[in-house]
Amino acid sequence: MEPLNMTSVPDIAVIGLGLIGGSxxxxxxxxxxxxxxxxxxxxxxxxxxxxxxxxxxxxxxxDDAIAQTDVIILATPVDVLRxxxxxxxxxxxxxxxxxxxxxxxxxxxxxxxxPRRGRYVATHPMWGTEYSGPTAAVSGAFEGKTVIMCDVxxxxxxxxxxxxxxxxxxxxxxxxxxxxxHDIHAAYVSHISHITSFxxxxxxxxxxxxxxxxxxxxxxxxxxxxxxxxSNADMWxxxxxxxxxxxxxxxxxxxxxxxxxxxxxxxENWEYLHELIRDANRIRRIIK
Amino acid sequence: MEPLNMTSVPDIAVIGLGLIGGSxxxxxxxxxxxxxxxxxxxxxxxxxxxxxxxxxxxxxxxDDAIAQTDVIILATPVDVLRxxxxxxxxxxxxxxxxxxxxxxxxxxxxxxxxPRRGRYVATHPMWGTEYSGPTAAVSGAFEGKTVIMCDVxxxxxxxxxxxxxxxxxxxxxxxxxxxxxHDIHAAYVSHISHITSFxxxxxxxxxxxxxxxxxxxxxxxxxxxxxxxxSNADMWxxxxxxxxxxxxxxxxxxxxxxxxxxxxxxxENWEYLHELIRDANRIRRIIK
Numbered sequence: 001m002e003p004l005n006m007t008s009v010p011d012i013a014v015i016g017l018g019l020i021g022g023s024x025x026x027x028x029x030x031x032x033x034x035x036x037x038x039x040x041x042x043x044x045x046x047x048x049x050x051x052x053x054x055x056x057x058x059x060x061x062x063d064d065a066i067a068q069t070d071v072i073i074l075a076t077p078v079d080v081l082r083x084x085x086x087x088x089x090x091x092x093x094x095x096x097x098x099x100x101x102x103x104x105x106x107x108x109x110x111x112x113x114x115p116r117r118g119r120y121v122a123t124h125p126m127w128g129t130e131y132s133g134p135t136a137a138v139s140g141a142f143e144g145k146t147v148i149m150c151d152v153x154x155x156x157x158x159x160x161x162x163x164x165x166x167x168x169x170x171x172x173x174x175x176x177x178x179x180x181x182h183d184i185h186a187a188y189v190s191h192i193s194h195i196t197s198f199x200x201x202x203x204x205x206x207x208x209x210x211x212x213x214x215x216x217x218x219x220x221x222x223x224x225x226x227x228x229x230x231s232n233a234d235m236w237x238x239x240x241x242x243x244x245x246x247x248x249x250x251x252x253x254x255x256x257x258x259x260x261x262x263x264x265x266x267x268e269n270w271e272y273l274h275e276l277i278r279d280a281n282r283i284r285r286i287i288k
Numbered sequence: 289m290e291p292l293n294m295t296s297v298p299d300i301a302v303i304g305l306g307l308i309g310g311s312x313x314x315x316x317x318x319x320x321x322x323x324x325x326x327x328x329x330x331x332x333x334x335x336x337x338x339x340x341x342x343x344x345x346x347x348x349x350x351d352d353a354i355a356q357t358d359v360i361i362l363a364t365p366v367d368v369l370r371x372x373x374x375x376x377x378x379x380x381x382x383x384x385x386x387x388x389x390x391x392x393x394x395x396x397x398x399x400x401x402x403p404r405r406g407r408y409v410a411t412h413p414m415w416g417t418e419y420s421g422p423t424a425a426v427s428g429a430f431e432g433k434t435v436i437m438c439d440v441x442x443x444x445x446x447x448x449x450x451x452x453x454x455x456x457x458x459x460x461x462x463x464x465x466x467x468x469x470h471d472i473h474a475a476y477v478s479h480i481s482h483i484t485s486f487x488x489x490x491x492x493x494x495x496x497x498x499x500x501x502x503x504x505x506x507x508x509x510x511x512x513x514x515x516x517x518x519s520n521a522d523m524w525x526x527x528x529x530x531x532x533x534x535x536x537x538x539x540x541x542x543x544x545x546x547x548x549x550x551x552x553x554x555x556e557n558w559e560y561l562h563e564l565i566r567d568a569n570r571i572r573r574i575i576k
Binding site for chain 1: 434476477485488489490493511516541550554
């Protein structure tokens with residue numbers, strides 16, 4: 001097993017040319033961190049679009065892409081990662097394999113006993129938008145955001161080091177934790193936001209059947225809370241599925257919190273309602 | 289009762305020099321729509337701040353401000369409006385009185401039989417931010433947003449006309465409906481967003497007691513859904529109080545929608561979860 005030459009500018013494969021894979025390809029090129037970028041995508045039209053937008057230099061099959069590159073970046077939905085990560089690891093020797101998925105415990109468990117486990121680095125860059133596909137990929141993504149790297153002691157030192165340098169070079173803050181802790185935290189600060197936003201959209205769309213006029217009134221506040229409801233089902237169902245227990249815990253907690261507001265209104269307990277809002281205001285410490 | 293001269297640039301009073309009143313004062317001045325702006329505020333320090341920021345030309349008592357001006361704009365929290373609107377109407381003859389409150393049914397009911405009811409125009413400009421006070425007032429507010437004008441046939445034609453021209457001149461789209469319809473719609477497209485955001489903040493802050501590290505991970509999506517949780521309790525408790533029944537209806541509907549997501553996860557019904565998300569995606573029609 002040859003260690004990757006850290007001073008080189010490696011050719012890389014990006015598997016999954018959507019919002020995340022596409023934006024990372026743009027970013028790695030902006031920073032001059034890579035040589036050729038070979039793209040792989042199950043969708044012919046997405047692959048073509050990625051090529052036309054210049055996200056990648058050429059399109060290849062997964063096998064060919066792995067054979068020709070030193071770094072393989074997996075940016076597919078998490079259900080696809082589940083099946084493709086072991087297959088990719090079967091084919092690598094010296095390469096670094098990095099996934100960008102939103103769940104980590106399920107995936108790391110699947111490859112726990114794999115003879116090439118060390119070549120794999122489990123990461124989750126905490127950046128995204130509500131759009132998807134290669135046309136959604138943007139320049140300047142990831143900057144100033146946090147990337148979580150999981151179970152780092154299970155990765156080979158050279159693979160870990162290259163991955164750290166890559167994230168550092170694209171302007172991300174690196175945080176390390178185990179895969180289980182990641183999944184709990186992600187349920188709180190990302191997954192539940194999507195659930196509430198989907199549910200809020202359905203609440204209002206249900207009403208709209210009765211009255212189309214309502215939407216002229218949609219305020220900036222409404223747009224902000226409901227924005228994530230535009231997110232792609234093919235991406236999010238597998239995330240909720242893989243992080244099912246943690247997301248269920250947080251939904252339960254969130255419904256309990258909503259019930260407190262409901263109870264205040266029912267009982268006309270305006271003092272406690274004031275207190276609940278003052279509690280919520282403490283979020284100012286967290287988001288500027 | 290003298291009709292207001294529509295070609296004049298009237299002196300105006302702004303009662304309540306916070307985010308909304310302050311931003312409207314800035315906007316009216318930007319557009320050259322008014323002469324002197326006399327400010328009124330229960331808080332000495334807010335009044336002073338508004339003067340220092342140049343939001344108003346001078347500070348006066350409510351009585352003095354009403355006596356010296358042709359247009360009186362009420363921009364206080366809705367509980368204060370409840371008590372101050374009848375008092376203001378007692379003192380006007382020719383002036384136009386416009387309120388900017390987020391609820392309308394309660395307020396219009398209170399002054400329904402008032403001998404000067406015609407001088408009052410009930411409005412709700414659908415613009416705001418999560419910040420409050422005179423320092424939160426900004427230039428360029430309201431532009432391109434919708435303002436709801438309620439029960440317009442209860443207002444004198446000249447008062448209505450001046451108000452319409454004012455909102456048109458500051459770039460707002462005018463929509464008319466009765467006060468009850470406004471309050472139902474506002475519950476769906478504004479008030480519930482604040483409830484979900486407050487509840488989401490409390491959900492996550494509850495967790496944070498156990499683990500401070502969680503917040504490095506807060507993503508842009510989380511920030512978007514939780515942003516409104518920074519909103520001011522003194523403004524929002526009276527809104528929820530005055531719009532209690534409608535807000536309760538929407539909270540119940542929202543909890544029911546959340547339970548559908550919960551049920552999908554519990555029963556591992558991934559097809560129905562996919563369908564719920566696809567339903568929510570239809571919000572793309574509404575928000576761009």
